[in-house]
Amino acid sequence: MTTMLLFSRTDRDTSGESAPTPLKRRGGLIAALDVGTTKVACLIARADDDGGVPRVLGIGHHRSRGVRGGRVANPDEVEAAIRNALESAEDMAGERVDGVVVAVTGGAPESERIDVEMDVSGHEVRDSDMRRVLSCVGQHPRDPDRELIHCIPVGYSLDGVDNVLDPRGMYGERLGARIHLVSAASGPLRNLTTVIERCRLDVDGRVAAPYAAGLASLVEDERDLGATVIDMGGGTTSVAVFLGGHVIHVGVIAVGGGHVTNDIAQGLSTPLASAERLKTMYGGVLASPADSREILRVPLVGEDEDQPSQEIPRSYLVQIIRPRVEETLELVRAHLEAAGVDRVAGRRAVLTGGASQMPGMRELAEQILDKQVRPGRPMRLRGLADSVAGPAFATCAGLVSHAVQDQVERPMLDEPPRAGGVFGPVNRIGRWLKENF
Template identity: 85%
Template sequence: MLLFSRTDRDRPRESAPSPLRRRGGLICALDVGTTKVACFIARAGEEDRTLRVLGIGHHRSMGVRGGRVANLDEVEAAIRTAVDSAEEMAEERIDGVVVAVSGGAPESQRIDVEMMVAGHEIRDADVRRILACGRQQPSDPDRELLHCIPVGYTIDGTDGVLDPRGMYGERLGARMHLVSAAAGPLRNLSTVIERCHLDVDSRVAAPYAAGLASLVEDERELGATVIDMGGGTTSVGVFLGGHVIHVGVIPIGGGHITNDIAQGLSTPLANAERLKTMYGSTLASPADTRETLKVPLVGEDEEQPSLDIPRSYLVQIIRPRVEETLELVRAHLEAAGVDRVAGRRAVLTGGASQLPGVRELAEQILDKQVRPGRPLRLRGLAEGVAGPAFATCAGLLRHAVQDHVERPMLADPPRPGGLFGPVERIGRWLKENF
């Protein structure tokens, strides 16, 4: 069995053969959340793109607040522990990760781009050029672009074109979905990962990843809303026509429910989390008034008598916060104009979505058909990590093996000038156009 310690990770790495699928088809997904850090290592099939999970590691997250890095040392320690556990289980060494982004207030922007193609056959180079135009659109200098996703093409003003290559026309247009996030939180996240001596191969918006993992093909095509209820944030992703068309983040999560319980009952945070996990619910029942819970008080000795409360009182604390979260989700979708675009289907992921009664409450507030989401189409995934809490991490693996049309390669990497520089440029032009 291969073991990789902190010292092993400090050694120089060998160069990787590709940015997302490294040697032997290995992919590593890293989800740095407010309550946990999760790491999946998987191997992708060369032909059918099947994914088999080889290693799993997760650790309690420290130093993250609302999806943002708040303490570099604490986050670094949590990442190293989770990655080392996954490497030990997989008996593999990883050098780079695909990481989820929930901090930095991810935002969506939809733009239309058009360019002339002079009536010739549309080639790969034309598609790359129009995608490059979308990525070069002016934006806030304090934000960084995460995704540039083409959701449809037009030829001479006629829309509904899924793939324009091989077709003819005078004007090629593209409708694009741009996803950006604040630069500061992104750089902090990259910095702490680099301190673990890992490369950031790709950054993926958390709701986008959760949808890739938990939605079936028909839901992505016909329309569905993914609501990822994490510890510090609740992320929203809207899918339609096979693409994600909107993402957003609301700064409320399961940790706020824990804080409400701790403050309302004057109990330590650790005990509040235990009460939420074991007895929490958003639905009241007649038996709640008869069931009594023992609640230790903050600052009291263990020998002191604890407070006895009916379970119904715990439900009265939890339900308003969950209602507020779901009402903010509804308001966000309405403000973005996508509340009805993607139909009446919603999927709940994230650890906070596992509270009893959240599904029923979501159906009532959102006026949608709601189901719980969990990772799909992954082999070798242990039952303990196959629930909604790990959907985002699983979706990062799916993102790594899909066609990355949203990140086009504009050209070959620039090379030093010299005698053969112009010859190589002419050769590339001939190859693309003839």
């Protein structure tokens, strides 16, 4: 059971609503959906009950339309893109899915860390105590216009002693937990959920996009010793900081690869499609002596195809791209410093996302961020084709890792009883008997 769903269930218990469905569906199927500004990707995998590495059964992706800065701007276009990606993945997998785990980039995700504590009266710490201490988060004041998407315990304490990994079975008077909360604006979340439900799908879970990218691309030592994941998408650049095996910070910056495309289109007076092609095929952020000798043909916006194209040296294209990328990385650095996590996670950074693949990005990021930088690629998946095994699909792969890992990390934290219903008292009595006898 995932930490995120644990909090959702606790929150819904208070309001009397029904609990969400589990992340893994029948037969161990997991469906992941990443709705980005430039592409929609859907991945279907099967996870074995023995906790082995999931196997990819099908993947589909389609050009994204109707998404601006991670937010739904045109529901009809977004629905069509999701349906196309979903159908491609289902056809390849030979399976039909009715629920997905979704990446969240819209709604300006923000992090908050809180400490909660409760009395356990000297008895052995049980599963029920773990649930109770996490349910204390529900009493924390929240912005009514924001919705919680993660409630992640990053450490426990017992009688003032910190760094307790798992207090179950231990004895003490006061049980505490340090909890990382991730929230996002309710409106963009609801808009995305509505569009997904129009595609005959349930939203089984929501995961902050950089968190998912980190789960897919970081090795265990990086998660433990500290690393910063920078997911450079088309409309946004999102950041996640890992330390001690947990994600401790998440943030989003409203600048992405699409802004580079717009700069090229405006600077060269060329259509957006041509600008994207130039960026993908010839773009870069570091100049070389050969750039001035390589001549590129650039069609002009509004001109007929039979009209002669303008010719520019590749060095001019680099001069357009580099300032925007420098600005993006400087905003990332400023964001990390403002959040107080720039030095906490050490000097290791991992780049993911389609916009991170431009030549020279790693070297420029090392200069600006003052960190050791490497490209991040999906790991912990079997059967992933080479064409979709690059940084652009790290988030989608991480959604699968999240579903599988969280099913294993806290297997003892069962679903809390629902507050309402005819059988509510019976369930509570049964749970009390199970926990105390």
